Amino acid sequence: MRKGMTRICSLAACVAMALSLSACGDKATDEPEYADETAMSVIAEGFEKRSDKIDELVAKNEDTSTTKNRRLYVQTELDNDKPLKDARFKDSQMQEDVISYINKLEDTMTLLKTSSPNSDDFASQWSSIYDERSKLLKKFVDDYGLTVGEQYQDSLDELLVNGADVAENDAIDEAIRGLVSGVTFEKTDDGYGSFTYSAVIQNTTNYDFSDVGILLALYDAQGVKVEETYANTSSWRRGESVRFEAFSSTDAATMKPSVDYYDVAD
Structure with a gap:
């Protein structure tokens, strides 16, 4: 009788272990996928695709400042990055920054679709979006380790210099307004x-x-x-x-x- 009881207990232990392993497997399967590790690679890819599109236009002796061509290369970057807008992140600040960047690309497309380059406020709006995009790219590099291929580094550096200037001007503006408010x-x-x-x-x-x-x-x-x-x-x-x-x-x-x-x- 004792051997029978031992066998029953052993079977029960095996079943319990199997259920436990199964539960762990289900938990691992149900674990949501986060974009934290890949987000900067996606942003870099979008930046590079945009740069490639601009280079293609230049090689064809096309004017890269026309509305048609601007829409072409901005949309190229947006199509690449937009899936990140619905992705899950562990780092909520990174998620906020990535979404802000994508929003700037969408704002650019809206501007290009609704405003004429000859309108009074087009240049200022384009410049404002450029500044905000530059500032976010600077943050991506400083905080999240964004890197691009060597052939794209000069283009990125130009934006990073502008982004640093924008961030500094924002800090100055916030400082003086804080004194007075x-x-x-x-x-x-x-x-x-x-x-x-x-x-x-x-x-x-x-x-x-x-x-x-x-x-x-x-x-x-x-x-x-x-x-x-x-x-x-x-x-x-x-x-x-x-x-x-x-x-x-x-x-x-x-x-x-x-x-x-x-x-x-x-």
Whole structure:
């Protein structure tokens, strides 16, 4: 009887093990496929295909700046990269960046389909998309190890230089706007219906600014904007505190400052 029990127990153990292995196999099969490891290779392939298409046009002595040809090489890259938009990623930031890049390609196609190159705003929109694409490619290289074939490196480097400039300009813009956005301007009644609005602001950024203009929106007690006035300075060095003053005949209940213009000092 003891041998029979031992045999039964052994069979039960084998069945349990088989079920366990089967469950593990199902789990491995059900494991979703992630694009993290291949995404940059896909982006690189799309970049290279776009470059190849441009080279083909140049070899035929065709103008690569026509709407028709621009649509041709942008669509080539988009067709290659678009499947990544629906792919799964473990790294949510990478996914967001990849989708943003594909969105820029789609924005380019929309611009080419809906706007004439001769329209007033086409050049600025094209340039804006170019800048954002450059910045994302710079991030792909720095954060995710994007590489391209040697013959495409010069084209990529040109975009990376622009992307670095765009990123730096964005950082500067964010820095100065951060200085001003939360500042409270104090109101002084100068008499005879005149008011001075002033605030002392320290430049805590790593940048020196010149010709800075702050737009001060003035609102009444009902929250209605009554007037806009300006406070400015010709120089604002890092670490320096500057008193910004604006003048108005409006007795404002609230004030909202924002940066209207500025230059970065040499």
